[in-house]
Amino acid sequence: MTQQEIQEKVNAFMTDRLEYEPSALTPEAHLKQDLGMTSLDAVETSLFIKRTFGFQPERGAIKTIGTLQELYDYIEKNS
C-alpha cells in the first residue's frame, strides 16, 4: 500500500469515525494537541489499524506518536 493510500484511509477514519475536523488533518497536525485525540480514540485507532492494515499495534504505541505524518509513517513501516 502506498503512503497516499494510507493517508486517504487514515484521514477517512478520522473524519468519519472519530469526527475530527477535515480541515485540521494536515500532516504536521499533532494527534493530541491539535486533533484532540483522547486515550479512547487511541485505542479505537489501534483497532482501525488492525482491521485495515493487518497488524496489531503494540500496547500504547499510538499514544507515543506525535503528528499525523508520524502515524502515516508508522503504518507504512509496519504493514
Add this chain to the structure above:
Amino acid sequence: MRRVVVTGMGIWSCLGQDLQTVTESLKQGHSGIIFDPKRIEYGLQSGLVGSVPRPDLKPLLPRKFRATMSEDSEYAYMAARQAFEQAGISDEYLCQNEVGIIFGNDGNTHQMDVYETMKAEHNTFMLGPNAQFQSETSSVVMNLNAIFHLRGINLCIGAACASGSHAIGYAKLLINHGAQDLIIAGGSIEMNMHNTIGVDALNALSCRNDAPQSASRPFDTDRDGFVVSGGAAALVLEEYEHAVARGATILAELCGYGFSSNGIEEISMPSADAEYIAMKRALDDAGLQPSDIDYVNAHATSTIAGDIEEAKALTRLFSRKSKVESQKPYISSTKSMTGHENWMAGASEAVYSILMMQNNFVAPNINLENVIDEAKELNIVRETIYMPINTVLSNSSGMGGTNSALVFKKI
C-alpha cells in the same frame, strides 16, 4: 421532613417521544405495540414489542459522548434532556450546582456482543475502547453523569421490573433527609431482542402474534402473558423550598414511597401480601388513607399470576365492605397500551400518572373484555374518564420478589 416535588419530566416510549404526544396517546387509549417477524426468526415465541425508535444523537451530542453510550443510555439521554428542559435546568446550572442521578436498570445485553467478539477473535484488542462503558449495568448513569456534568449521588438501582420505581423512591429518601436537593431519577431499558430471551423462555410473554394491539390485556380472563417494551423516562425531583426559590413550576409532589420483598421460596411468583405492604407503606409515608387516592396506576402486566396477586392486594387495600363505591379509586394498567416497560416501567408510569393529574383524565385499561374474578370489586377503567385527579398511587413489582409503590399528589 423535607418535601419532594417533581419539576420536570421526560419520556421516550412507544406512546410517543415527548410529553404532549404521550398525553394524547394515553387519552385515546392508543396501543404502541407491533409485531416484529425478526423476533420469531431469532427464536423467540413472542414477536410482539413496543414500537420505540432509536434517537439520532449525532446532531445533539459530540462523538466522545455517543461512542460510549449503550442503547438504553441513548433513550435515557433523550428523556433526561426533556426533563431538565421542562424543569428549567440549563447546562450552566448543571455546571454550577450539585445534581444527582439515580436510574433503575437491571441489565444490559451489550455484554453478549462482547462475548461474541471474544468467541470469534480470542483477543481483547478486538473489543475496542467502548465495550466496557457500553456493557455495564450502570452504563446509563455513567454516561449521563459525563454528559450533564452531574456531581451528586450517582447510582443505578437493579430491582427487576420495579427498578424505575425504586430509583424514584430512593431519590425521594435522599432529598427527604437532606442529602441532596435535586436528583434526576428514572428508568431505562434496551429494546433489542437479546433482552427478551429469558422471559420468553419462561413462557411469560404473550404469543398473540396476529393481534399485537390487543395482546397486552391486564386483568382480562384471556390474557396470555406480557408484551416487552422499553425506552426511558426521567423525572427531576427537587426539595420543595429549593424548587420554589428557583421559581420552578411544580408538577406534583412525590409524597409517598413504599417497598417490600416477597420472602417466599417460589422466586418467580408474585405475592399479594408483599404488594399490599409496599402500597400501604407508600400511603403511610404520604400520610394518606386508601380512600384519599383518586387513581391507581396498576403494575398489572397481563401475566396469569401477576394480575391475580395484584388484584388481591388492591382489593384488600381499597375494597373493604364498609367502603362506599364512590370512594374506590379508579384503576388502570397503562401496560395495556405500552406493554411492559420493565426496568423503566415504574418511572414511565409515574410520568403517565402525573400527565393524567395535570390534564384531568384517567387513561383506560384497554383490551379488558372479561375481568378476572379477583378484580371484580375494583373500579377498573375501560374508557377514558375526564375528571380532576388529585392523588395517584403507582404500583410496581419485579419478578424475583421486589415491590415498590409511589404516591403523588397535586400541590
